[in-house]
């Protein structure tokens with residue numbers, strides 16, 4: 001009998017056993033397949049160790065059924081054709097001579113830890129192959145090659161033979177990726193399957209490719225194996241695969257008895273919604289849709305999509321929307337989510353706040369995979385840092401993401417840490433951003449940081465403005481300046497007029513805005529969009545003017561669709577490729593970013609400057625040369641997104657541990 005106060009008692013639906021095919025699970029929380037994390041199944045030995053460590057960390061943290069990374073199926077490309085797009089892979093994984101050993105080794109390590117491992121078979125982004133030479137979205141206009149019947153049959157065989165490598169190596173389940181712009185989804189969808197042979201036409205014919213793949217895998221399996229389908233609940237695009245199609249597909253495979261479970265989520269990687277939904281959506285928004293499809297089968301159904309913690313998972317299960325709940329990003333932010341919840345320490349679970357850095361940094365900027373709230377993510381194979389040689393006294397000035405992360409890391413390593421924040425609350429720029437309706441989840445992380453600072457013994461002093469002399473008088477070993485940045489006002493006439501306001505004034509409501517507002521975006525990140533959306537939500541008529549060709553070019557496609565959709569549906573007028581040249585009372589003068597055109601927007605009550613910020617590095621400069629070890633980090637060094645600040649804090653904590661006399665910013669000797 002579970003104890004009423006224990007996790008089993010509080011979350012009786014999540015912590016209940018279930019049988020999925022051959023898999024016996026003691027609870028219903030799972031990690032869906034996902035890529036990223038800087039490891040590689042087939043890469044160098046070190047990359048393999050990182051790949052394994054990422055998944056084993058989730059196992060150690062209480063997850064049992066692990067989806068594993070995407071395993072690409074060989075793409076039947078003609079010589080020299082270069083596949084492009086997310087998931088584009090030519091040779092695939094399964095026929096690589098290293099594959100059996102690597103996947104077998106991973107499965108063995110997972111089994112040794114008491115877990116179960118899936119292999120997801122992926123031909124995502126099909127580029128250049130597709131059922132028909134047509135488009136799958138409004139965003140990607142590269143016409144694919146339509147597979148001929150021989151190529152289709154070749155692929156069916158390839159899936160069957162490929163699965164056998166994984167099954168023989170000892171994995172526990174095979175999952176067919178039939179969503180997220182996978183070739184298989186494109187066969188299922190009436191939008192992308194325009195074939196008139198036996199693989200297109202009616203719903204049953206569109207399903208033939210998947211059915212033959214399932215049969216091929218079953219026929220190649222030398223032992224009983226759990227087989228699942230990851231399907232799109234609803235493409236939510238005109239003419240696409242809708243929830244009725246999904247329910248019919250699930251019902252058909254249930255009737256045939258060839259599939260053990262269905263894993264369901266929503267959207268595509270381009271659209272509104274994307275399948276990695278950011279905070280502009282409700283938490284577990286599509287769970288009821290999953291419930292609709294669940295009624296078409298008696299097989300276990302997994303739901304994924306913005307389930308942020310065990311309480312939410314339990315609620316989804318309690319409502320009968322699914323039999324299991326998958327959490328990808330929540331386990332990137334904190335792989336120990338289940339263990340901590342079971343131990344009654346949910347307040348120590350580091351929350352995912354839906355920044356989507358886990359996918360975008362890599363895709364948009366080519367940087368390593370990373371998580372904004374957890375600099376430890378994607379570094380699981382790194383050994384924990386050795387205890388520092390000596391305890392040092394550290395003063396962190398600034399309580400935003402950079403400052404709180406550094407202070408907590410240093411205190412957790414045993415240093416004596418004090419943090420001064422000039423505002424009466426923690427959070428810095430993130431606390432301001434959290435005021436926008438799209439970002440309310442950001443406050444979860446700020447609250448988590450506050451608890452963490454307290455637990456690690458950091459002395460937090462709020463409302464304390466730091467002067468040079470105060471800092472010097474504190475006589476600490478190390479000073480870290482994370483004083484953030486101040487709003488930037490573009491250098492145009494009229495920028496100081498009283499109706500021209502900053503994001504801060506707009507979001508805090510310190511200036512009352514009139515009905516017609518122009519938001520000027522000179523910032524490639526999400527802030528101008530969040531502000532415009534927030535003001536539209538308050539009933540203002542908003543015009544968003546931005547200099548770039550695309551709106552928010554550093555916001556990747558997994559978030560962008562949601563944001564564009566809500567701006568457009570919220571009546572925000574978008575003015576691209578335009579720069580602010582002057583503000584007058586009631587008028588905003590613009591010029592085109594590239595051409596010579598100039599024009600005005602009239603009848604403007606307020607102008608909101610979403611023009612980024614400039615570093616507040618005065619304290620650092622005043623301390624440099626006067627204090628033996630002073631560091632500068634976060635926006636005070638250069639304003640970037642939160643992920644840059646938390647990762648800098650991680651690196652700086654190691655510097656503070658190891659090099660008592662070395663400053664992160666080279667400090668020339670005073671002449």
Ligand SMILES: Cc1cc2nc3c(=O)[nH]c(=O)nc-3n(C[C@H](O)[C@H](O)[C@H](O)COP(=O)(O)O)c2cc1C
Nearest residue numbers: 032033034035036070304305306327328329358359
């Ligand atoms: C970095 C990253 C990589 C992903 N790769 C895959 C993948 O290879 N296959 C897949 O089916 N889903 C993939 N997903 C989607 C997740 O499995 C999951 O459905 C999605 O993130 C929504 O769940 P969440 O809200 O719990 O994160 C990926 C998600 C992320 C964040």
